[in-house]
Amino acid sequence: MAHKYTIKSEGGKRYLFFDYRGSPFTPSIADVPETMAEVIEVLKRTDADLIVLADVYERVYDEEQAEMLKQISDLSQTFEKEGVWTYSALGGDKAECQQFLQQRYNTISTIGRTQLLQDPIQAYMNLINVIRQEKSQAATMASEFKYCSDVYLNTLNFMLQEFETTKLIQKFKFILKKLGKLPPGRDIYRSIFETQIKPSFISSRVFFATPENIELIDQYNVLDATINIYKHPEKIQYLYYVDPPEYNLSPEKYFLLTKTKELVASFHPEGLRFMSPTEVKEYFISAYESTIADLAKKNSIKITGKEIEELARIVARYTVGYxxxxxxxxxxxxxxxxxDAPLGLKPVYIxxxxxxxxxxxVVFTESEAKSVISRFRSQSGRPFDEAHPVLDFDMPDLQTRVAVIGPPLSPDGTAFALRLHKETxxxxxxxxxxxxxxxxTAGMLSxxxxxxxxxxxxxxxxxxxxxxxxxxxxxxxxxxxIIVQEDTMEIPVPYMRSLGYNIQRLKTQSAISVSRTAAEVSPEDALRTALRLGDSVLIVGEVRSQEAKVLYEAMRVGAVGNVVMGTIHGENAYSVWDRIVNDLGVENTSFKATDIVVTCAPVRFGGSxxxxxxxxxxxxxGKKWYDDPEKEGGLVDLITFDTATDKHILMEKNLERSEMFPRMAKKRGLTVDQLWQDIQARAETKNYLVEKKREHDIPDLLEGAYTVPANDKWLLLLEQQREVHGSVDYDEAVRDWKKWVDENQVTELLSRRTPGA
Ligand SMILES: Nc1ncnc2c1ncn2[C@@H]1O[C@H](COP(=O)(O)OP(=O)(O)OP(=O)(O)O)[C@@H](O)[C@H]1O
Ligand SMILES: [Mg+2]
Structure with missing residues (x-):
């Protein structure tokens, strides 16, 4: 039975696409000889980089596998062209050889025609056998038949050589050597032609076959899918394997899923514009639930309410989700x-x-990228095309920052980088x-x-x-x-408001995105506005360019009342100075408005x-330098980090050079010693929370919802001490505070645990 096939181009690659819907054959090259033969046959006429066999699920054969099949197809053509089964190739030009011809013809044309296409490995093995037999027969043959045998062996050896140039046979020999014996039936093809499969209506492909010898080190659920983390003995990277239910449904459920997807394709209800993305999704899920229930009833499919909901969530994921x-x-x-680009070839890495x-x-494909991008475009209101090849924005419903690049900036096609924000x-x-x-260090920062x-x-x-x-x-x-200025909205403002913070957010034009919309305000204009909003803490999400000047000018003239904080790309205090003064053109005197620079870095320990x-x-x-803060001792390291011991080090010697500590002490009417007591007490309180979290296994204790009230309590206790004693007894304050944490926060978290859990 011939199946329809087409060539589809995606991500610069040609996919040979076979339609197996409704076919009695299983669309598997590994399992079914006829399927293998058909694909190889078609490859004689068409050129393709990848091969897809599609019924409800699609099996995708990657470039290496397609290449192996293509070579077999070429081999078949070579045999044809070289006429390995013509009389002269079998020794037929001599009369005394005639008697062998029929049998030789049968042997070679079986191997080189039928078997080659259906089971090339068996064909190869048979060929080896035939050669062996012919050699041993030739040894006992009368001399007048020697010529017949020589010609025939010549042909057989030519075929053998040709077989051995193919990757399939090379791979087979390699596997055979490793295993020591031939696996039964078509098992050998199952390992050579392992495929990525996916349901037809989804375009991401998932690879299920797991490499040998890998060790499962973790397993957990995400939505309705299972996540398996594996360690490969020879690879440094762990493997992250997703097992989503939609790739593994019973035929009935699959039917319901595809039918529902078809039925709801034209479903565009009114009034959704005013709903949040989550509300829209829930709305669709319940609409899908009734469609699925109807379909199940009409087709007498037994399905529980829970299963209906599961299916509805899957459909929603592929219609209104990502x-x-x-x-x-x-x-x-x-x-x-x-x-990474080109999509569709390499698995996603996380x-x-x-x-x-x-x-x-998971292999994410160009066609799925297209539909995701069109949703990004409409959500962000920003363009994404050749003239605007960068799209950079925050996905509001999934708390993720997205950066998409496309041609001409990314010549190989669309690529995504997604950063998941921590929920709190x-x-x-x-x-x-x-x-x-x-x-x-934490106490000091606080x-x-x-x-x-x-x-x-x-x-x-x-x-x-x-x-x-x-x-x-x-x-x-x-x-x-607090005034927060950001281009991508990373700071969880609603959450912070829920903790009692008073925050005004200013969203500015994206600095790296080429795709700007006129409605967005530039960072420097936003900052001027922010400064006019009066005495506040000012947070600049990321200092990138011109706003630096405005910020520093304001700090220098004291237009900024309270704390100013921002992040900036760099590797240490010196590089921050260099960037701000030399690249962004801020005056040295203004730069001195910075009090401290904190540096973070990814660190590797002990060769890991x-x-x-x-x-x-x-x-x-420091404030007493003129040209170069490094040379003139203007950069005073207070804390450094030792990679060998994974420890932070307080630079006691440098503290003597610090101008900031005496200044801060003076401002608060304290001695420098008292100031250190304050820092140490803060350190102790923070550490106490960590200890209690570990002791009782209550991670929530370290969340803002607990640390912020605990901080408030601490400041309140200090205030009370000042009122009562005129000064602070830090030991007593710490004792009182710990008692409060135990009696309130720890007790509450422990009582929230379900008994027995
Ligand atoms: N100490 C830490 N341990 C583990 N994960 C961390 C730690 N600090 C931050 N992360 C996580 O690392 C990721 C990157 O953090 P973050 O966005 O703060 O980096 P960044 O330096 O601001 O990056 P960018 O340069 O893109 O702005 C986040 O997912 C964050 O939750
Ligand atoms: Mg950042």
């Missing part, structure tokens, strides 16, 4: 997802918060818990924020700058007004390839 991307972005243990960068089993902001105690910093130090957080891309700045924001007194994020430096910017 498909496979949505599944990945729902795994909040991921921090980044990368889909960065996992526990397992570092991993290769996934990091807190200093959480950072202590993951060893980003030690408690003394004190600096309270003392209104102007702070820049710097580091390389993805080093944790924004996360650290958000943690520092949670150290700001909630009574202060896994990176851990660490705060590696806190540097005070």
């Amino acid at each position: 498909g496979m991307m949505e599944l990945l972005l729902s795994d909040r243990r991921l921090t980044d997802v990368y889909m 960065v996992h918060s526990d397992y570092g960068s991993c290769q996934s089993n 902001p990091w807190t200093l105690p959480q950072f202590i818990d993951v060893k980003m910093m030690d408690s003394l 004190f600096f924020i309270d003392a209104q130090a102007s702070t820049l957080v710097n580091g390389s891309r993805g080093s944790g700058k924004s996360s650290l700045m958000m943690a520092l924001m949670l150290e700001i007194l909630p009574s202060l007004r 390839l896994r990176r851990h994020r660490r705060l590696i430096e806190i540097t005070e910017i």
